[in-house]
Amino acid sequence: MNTPEGLKYASTDEWLRVEGNVATLGVSDYAQDQLSDVVFFEVTVAVGDEIQKGTIVGTIESVKAAADVTLPVSGKVIEINEELANSPELINSDPFGAAWMIKVELKDASEADSLMDATAYSAFCETRGH
């Protein structure tokens, strides 16, 4: 299971890449592996929306299940990966790269500090099996 260093991870299996006061959101390799083949992806928020921590910002459907994507921090949506809805299989093939979902301007940068680092998240995944 790939769990890159330098990212923050949520217990709901999203990753955040924090650069200054901007955070990029996606879902982890563990999440895509559990979901198996993704067939649909949709962002349910719009650029400019002020999002509260814990809000659902997207939906993923795979051949096995449907899953919500939750934003684990509060912030304002500044960019959406429009391409991902057309090629949702990128969530399987490149979860930490081309399959980024949205970028948000953080309201409170310290919120990201409470998320897990790569080591803690790997250990967390281990407890849940593969």
Add this chain to the structure above:
Amino acid sequence: MTEPTLYELSSPGRSGVRFPKSDVPKYELPADLVRADLPFPELAEIDVVRHFTHLSAMNYSIDKGFYPLGSCTMKYNPKINEVTARLPGFAFTHPLQPLETIQGNLFLMYQLQEYLKEISGFAAISLQPAAGAQGEFTGVKIINAYHKSRGDLKRTRVLIPDSAHGTNPATCSMVGLEVVHLPSDARGNVDLVALHEICDDTVAGLMLTNPNTLGLFDENVSEVIEIVHAAGGLVYGDGANLNALLGIARPGDLGFDVMHFNLHKTFSTPHGGGGPGSGPVAVTSQLADFLPSPVVGIVEPGTEDLPPLYGFTTPTMSIGRVKTFYGQFGMLVRAYTYIRMNGSDGLRRISEFAVLNANYLLSKVRGKYTLPYNRTCMHEFVVEGVWPEVPDIHALDIAKRLMDYDFHPPTNYFPLIVHEALMIEPTETENKQTLDAFADALLKIAEEAHTDPELLKNAPHNTPVSRLDEVKAAKELVLCCWLPENE
């Protein structure tokens, strides 16, 4: 595919009908209304009959074999149900007929209402909802209407355990309420600590399936209902798993406020292939006025010489209609027949045998498959379809391999809280030989997974088509053999 399509069987000029010579003048359509690209297949009647007979023989159904699809209660549908549903007095009546001419139908609906109230322990019922999910929608609309009628407008949240059917959160979204997920505890029950924390005056209610989708009776059910009631919320009972409780426990007595029945599960009406389903909703007396209209009642009491006159009534604060006319009447006839054929002692035996069959099957596979919650099960159970020593084998591979042994696969990847879930519900209608054969297949597959995993990865091998491309099926929604040229 071993059966060609109708287009492949087609031969130009072949026809199943011979038209008589026209005895009216020929009229040419304007050229812009005529199309040249409508390639209907051309076949004789015998070609069409054989084609569809071949296809039907490839289908799998409960009349053909064991169908342990967890949570769906795929029990045998007794043929007498089909006899009664076809009686001319039921089959050839029209919903717009004068009441005096359909008293037999209304009597049956009234009696079915009484039976279902007795079975569930509720005070009032509507037979109208068309299926389980619409029953849920109706029930949650009733809960919402109840709070609003009291001026209690803050209650916008519905609590839903993480083991719930996906229809529960979908229902709440459809009604415009907010879904709050409730975790399960280590025994698979609702986590009471979490429930206490979440419950406040914004909670409209909680939706609970008991036995839950793990096939476990929620041992905290009384406490759960007390906590929600104490916070002013109502408790919805998802009747999907009622097959485990008939004649043993009544949801109304347990304190539930609303529940729906799945006549197509518990009461043996057809299921799958379009059913249609039927999802009556029962409520306590405090919610009776909110039921969808119409409900069947006695509009004129009987005398010594005359039976009562049955008719339709509209509850005073009804949420309105949820379906045209009076529900799935043909299914009501079948469910009524089933209840009458079994009687109250027979209904209890149904649940006893459903629970016994599930526990027998579980006892045969325990140790070979991981049980996430090691308890005595109710009418179904969930195992993990994965072994740490063969990580490439998944629940889906086991499900597909079961088809090679002539069994319908169990439900897989649900409930979501179980890793690689396989959810198995044998129902009461299966005998010991069938259960033994199925258990043997599961044990054989567990062995194959370790000795010859490719056999599972490439399964099924003995079916008309091999493993389907599920990604393609979900993404390329084109079923047509041909498309008009200009598209």
